[in-house]
Amino acid sequence: MLPYIYLCRKETIFASRGIGLELTKQLLTNLSNVIVATCRNPPGANDLHALKDTAKGTLHIARIDVSDEDSIRDSVKVVEELLGENASIDYLYNNAAINEGNDTAFTFSSAVLMRTIQANVIGPAVMSQCYLHLLEKSQKKTIINITSGLASIGLDLGPKCATYTISKTALNMLAYKQKTERPDFTVIVLDPGWVKTVMGGEGAILEPEESVSNIIRTVTGLKHEDSGKFFQYDGGTIAW
Numbered sequence: 001m002l003p004y005i006y007l008c009r010k011e012t013i014f015a016s017r018g019i020g021l022e023l024t025k026q027l028l029t030n031l032s033n034v035i036v037a038t039c040r041n042p043p044g045a046n047d048l049h050a051l052k053d054t055a056k057g058t059l060h061i062a063r064i065d066v067s068d069e070d071s072i073r074d075s076v077k078v079v080e081e082l083l084g085e086n087a088s089i090d091y092l093y094n095n096a097a098i099n100e101g102n103d104t105a106f107t108f109s110s111a112v113l114m115r116t117i118q119a120n121v122i123g124p125a126v127m128s129q130c131y132l133h134l135l136e137k138s139q140k141k142t143i144i145n146i147t148s149g150l151a152s153i154g155l156d157l158g159p160k161c162a163t164y165t166i167s168k169t170a171l172n173m174l175a176y177k178q179k180t181e182r183p184d185f186t187v188i189v190l191d192p193g194w195v196k197t198v199m200g201g202e203g204a205i206l207e208p209e210e211s212v213s214n215i216i217r218t219v220t221g222l223k224h225e226d227s228g229k230f231f232q233y234d235g236g237t238i239a240w
């Protein structure tokens, strides 16, 4: 998120580790960026705090647990105070997510599905609702919902990771609904690729640096007519 009115960009990201941490790191190399990086446990987010040592841009850290609606609602006042007068948000990255493991449609646990939907769908949905007024005040009005290529029905990727992919396909529909309700916004879903993080695992193909540098190039290159697209990290598009 960021008001060009101040010649800076303000963004919120979930960022304690993995792709969110790398996104914060790379965005902080730009002097004009103001980042609100959020995580469940700010005092324990050592890697995130360490970014302040080399940051050119401005880093604020705030607490949000996306599985806890109250924590999302409570964060709004905190973020408004961090951003100061005339606060606005140009880019909201809904990045936090969970994947409790590889399961299938006929074997998954309903408790796992409930937790996964709470974190991966309800969390981003409530985030977008609670921060809507700050996005509305910005020039860019952009929501990036980080999804997964596994959530594509068109790619026909088979039975694996049922709960996770059900949640991400629901996130994709959420983005479609957001885009159609607010034609003045730019709302996308974006697959970061298979990335070496805790979630992606060691066998993944991409280093976080490569995924994230491409994500930033793709997002900064977005045009309004791109709203509603299912992007790959490198700017290609994916079948829904």
Ligand SMILES: NC(=O)c1ccc[n+]([C@@H]2O[C@H](COP(=O)([O-])OP(=O)(O)OC[C@H]3O[C@@H](n4cnc5c(N)ncnc54)[C@H](OP(=O)(O)O)[C@@H]3O)[C@@H](O)[C@H]2O)c1
Pocket (backbone or CB within 6 Å): 014, 015, 016, 017, 018, 019, 020, 039, 040, 041, 064, 065, 066, 067, 068, 094, 095, 096, 097, 098, 119, 146, 147, 148, 149, 191, 192, 193, 194, 195, 196, 197, 198, 199, 200, 201, 204
């Ligand atoms: N890595 C891949 O190959 C891959 C592929 C496709 C899509 N993705 C997507 O990319 C995004 C980032 O994934 P990643 O690879 O960076 O995963 P990761 O290394 O497992 O990191 C997940 C991040 O989400 C945060 N998080 C989880 N539950 C949360 C909650 N309830 N509230 C707040 N934060 C929470 C974690 O915070 P804590 O440190 O507090 O746990 C952590 O910062 C996710 O949306 C994921 O689905 C990743």
